[in-house]
Amino acid sequence: MAATNPATEVFLTHRNLLFTIAYEMLGSAADTEDVLQETWLRWVGVDLDTVHNQRAYLVRITTRQALTRLRTLGRRRESYVGSWLPEPLLTAPDVAEDVELADSVSMAMMLVLETLTPTERAVFVLREVFDLDYDEIAEAVDKNPAAVRQIAHRARAHVAARRPRGEISPADTRDALDAFQRAAETGDLQQLLDILAPDVVFLGDGGGIKQAVPRPVVGADKVGRLLALGMGRIGEGSLRRVQVNGYPALALRFDDELDTVIALRVDEGLITGFYAVRNPEKLSHMARETALRR
Known part of the structure; x- marks a missing residue:
C-alpha cells in the first residue's frame, strides 16, 4: 500500500479505530486482521469525492464485514474443542489510561459480549x-434507527446483568496477580485461596492443541484444587x-517460549x-503491542 495514495x-489514519471495533465484535485478532483486509479492498474501490464522512464510511464497511465474519465464527465455535476465550492482546499503556476503552476490551467484558447476538454486539459496541x-x-447494521434503539436497550440490559459487579480495579487485579505469582514461587497457596470468590470460574x-481443562471449573474448592495441582509446573516456568x-495479566514462559496468558476478573477484591x-x-x-483507539 503506497503511502502517497x-x-x-x-x-x-483510522486503522487503529477500525481494528478496535472489529476486535470488540469478534474477539479474535486474526479474524480482525482479515476483516481489515476486506475493508481495505472495498475502500480502495470507492470514489472518495462521493464520501462526505470518510470515518463513518470506513466504520460502516468494517462493521458489515465483521458482522458477516461473526456469523461464520458462531458456527465455527460450536465445534471448538473445550472452552473458547478471546484472543489476548498485548496492549500499550495508553489503553489502560482510557478506563472505558480498557473496560470494553477486558477479557471479562469480551466474554460478556460473546453472549450477545451478532447484531446486538455490533450495536452495543458502536x-x-x-x-x-x-x-x-x-x-452500519442495515436497520432503521428505531429498531437500533430497541436493540441497544436490549443489549445494555443484557450486559448490565452479566458485567463485573463493580468498577474493575487495576490495583485489585495487580494484588490478585501478586498472590498468584507468590503461590507459584513459594508453593504457599493460602493467600491466593483466601481471595477466591465462592462462585469463581476457571476457563482454560x-x-x-495444548492441554487445558475441557470445561469450566466452578467454585472456590474445585478451582483451589485445580490450582494446587498445576502450581508446581507453573513454578518451573517464568511468570x-x-x-x-x-x-494487568501474567505471561507464563518455558525456555523463553510463551506457553500461557493468565488473566483475571476481580470483583470487589475477590477473584x-x-x-x-x-x-x-x-x-x-502477544509478541508486540497492539494499538487500540476510540
Whole structure:
C-alpha cells in the first residue's frame, strides 16, 4: 500500500479505530486482521469525492464485514474443542489510561459480549464504546434507527446483568496477580485461596492443541484444587507481568517460549474469573503491542 495514495492515507489514519471495533465484535485478532483486509479492498474501490464522512464510511464497511465474519465464527465455535476465550492482546499503556476503552476490551467484558447476538454486539459496541449516533449505527447494521434503539436497550440490559459487579480495579487485579505469582514461587497457596470468590470460574483455552481443562471449573474448592495441582509446573516456568487487553495479566514462559496468558476478573477484591489462554494460535499478538483507539 503506497503511502502517497489518498485512500491509503485515510485508511491508515483510522486503522487503529477500525481494528478496535472489529476486535470488540469478534474477539479474535486474526479474524480482525482479515476483516481489515476486506475493508481495505472495498475502500480502495470507492470514489472518495462521493464520501462526505470518510470515518463513518470506513466504520460502516468494517462493521458489515465483521458482522458477516461473526456469523461464520458462531458456527465455527460450536465445534471448538473445550472452552473458547478471546484472543489476548498485548496492549500499550495508553489503553489502560482510557478506563472505558480498557473496560470494553477486558477479557471479562469480551466474554460478556460473546453472549450477545451478532447484531446486538455490533450495536452495543458502536453505541456504548464508540458513542456513534443511532442513525450512523443504523447505516452500519442495515436497520432503521428505531429498531437500533430497541436493540441497544436490549443489549445494555443484557450486559448490565452479566458485567463485573463493580468498577474493575487495576490495583485489585495487580494484588490478585501478586498472590498468584507468590503461590507459584513459594508453593504457599493460602493467600491466593483466601481471595477466591465462592462462585469463581476457571476457563482454560487450549483449542485442542495444548492441554487445558475441557470445561469450566466452578467454585472456590474445585478451582483451589485445580490450582494446587498445576502450581508446581507453573513454578518451573517464568511468570512476567504484562498488560493484556488493558489490564494487568501474567505471561507464563518455558525456555523463553510463551506457553500461557493468565488473566483475571476481580470483583470487589475477590477473584471471580481465571482465564488461561494456551492455544498457540491465539498467542501471536502477544509478541508486540497492539494499538487500540476510540
